[in-house]
Amino acid sequence: MLALGCHLSISKGYAETVRTAHSIGANTFAFFTRNPRGSQARPEDPADAAAAVKRMEELQFAPLVAHGAYTMNLCTAEPSARAFAASVLADDLRRMAALPGNFYNFHPGSHVGQGTETGISQIVDALKAALAPGYPVTVLLEGMAGKGSEIGGRFEELRAIIDGVGDDSVGVCLDTCHVYDAGYDIVNDLDGVLKEFDRVVGLDRLKAIHINDSKNPFASHKDRHECIGDGALGLDTFRNVVCHPLLRGKPMILETPNELPGYEKEIAMLREMENK
Ligand code: FE
Ligand code: FE
Ligand code: ZN
Numbered sequence: 001m002l003a004l005g006c007h008l009s010i011s012k013g014y015a016e017t018v019r020t021a022h023s024i025g026a027n028t029f030a031f032f033t034r035n036p037r038g039s040q041a042r043p044e045d046p047a048d049a050a051a052a053v054k055r056m057e058e059l060q061f062a063p064l065v066a067h068g069a070y071t072m073n074l075c076t077a078e079p080s081a082r083a084f085a086a087s088v089l090a091d092d093l094r095r096m097a098a099l100p101g102n103f104y105n106f107h108p109g110s111h112v113g114q115g116t117e118t119g120i121s122q123i124v125d126a127l128k129a130a131l132a133p134g135y136p137v138t139v140l141l142e143g144m145a146g147k148g149s150e151i152g153g154r155f156e157e158l159r160a161i162i163d164g165v166g167d168d169s170v171g172v173c174l175d176t177c178h179v180y181d182a183g184y185d186i187v188n189d190l191d192g193v194l195k196e197f198d199r200v201v202g203l204d205r206l207k208a209i210h211i212n213d214s215k216n217p218f219a220s221h222k223d224r225h226e227c228i229g230d231g232a233l234g235l236d237t238f239r240n241v242v243c244h245p246l247l248r249g250k251p252m253i254l255e256t257p258n259e260l261p262g263y264e265k266e267i268a269m270l271r272e273m274e275n276k
Helices: 014-023 046-058 079-096 116-131 155-165 176-181 190-200 234-243 260-275
Strands: 004-007 028-030 065-067 103-106 138-142 171-175 206-211 252-254
Touching: 004 260, 014 028, 014 046, 028 065, 028 252, 079 103, 079 116, 103 171, 103 206, 116 138, 116 155, 138 155, 138 206, 155 190, 171 176, 176 206, 176 234, 190 234, 206 234, 234 260, 252 260
Parallel strands: 004 028, 004 252, 065 103, 103 138, 138 171, 171 206, 206 252
Antiparallel strands: none
């Protein structure tokens, strides 16, 4: 069975979110570790986390793919803001340890004019510090659309971060909207893009996929998600993605502009594609 889910709010706690995910046919989900546009996190509740872990085991859930806040820019120019972002990352990983064995994905950052090389070295520094305690969580760098000064739009940039950290456990989450917007043509040549990813980063690093259509054309560097089949990628691309032998078993997360009923429909549609 596909490891398929969507982005959900954890406002009612982890255990309740597992219930919600299961009720719409998901066997994984994503959630923001804190306010996506701020830095506020929910109070910690170990009993709730333990209940969620137990229920996910019973339901044979695939690993969750938590998402760091958009505001967490590890390579922002101002040193105190950068230090704050690094402290948020470290705190997120500490909190994620209540859900052992799951993934924590985040946007590498925007170098805001400092240059890609400087940005990458700042991201590496923050990651090394946050990974030092060795929490049982795998960190994933999200491949980006390459909007503005965003780092992570090129596979080479993801590779450079991984090399800089020098930790075998750092992985990548590819987002179908981002990768297409970044100029990797998964519509006409998914095999070629995966081959290029394997050459530059290594497919063993690919741990999760964000499943989104794109409102914008190829190589637009825009990052605007669309519902599955309604954008530039189209249904055939998603059929290829969910059926691809190299992507089998990886958690696939919808981040499409939907409420629960829309997600439920997309999950059912993608499961049907896989079964054909
Ligand atoms: Fe993201
Ligand atoms: Fe994404
Ligand atoms: Zn996006």
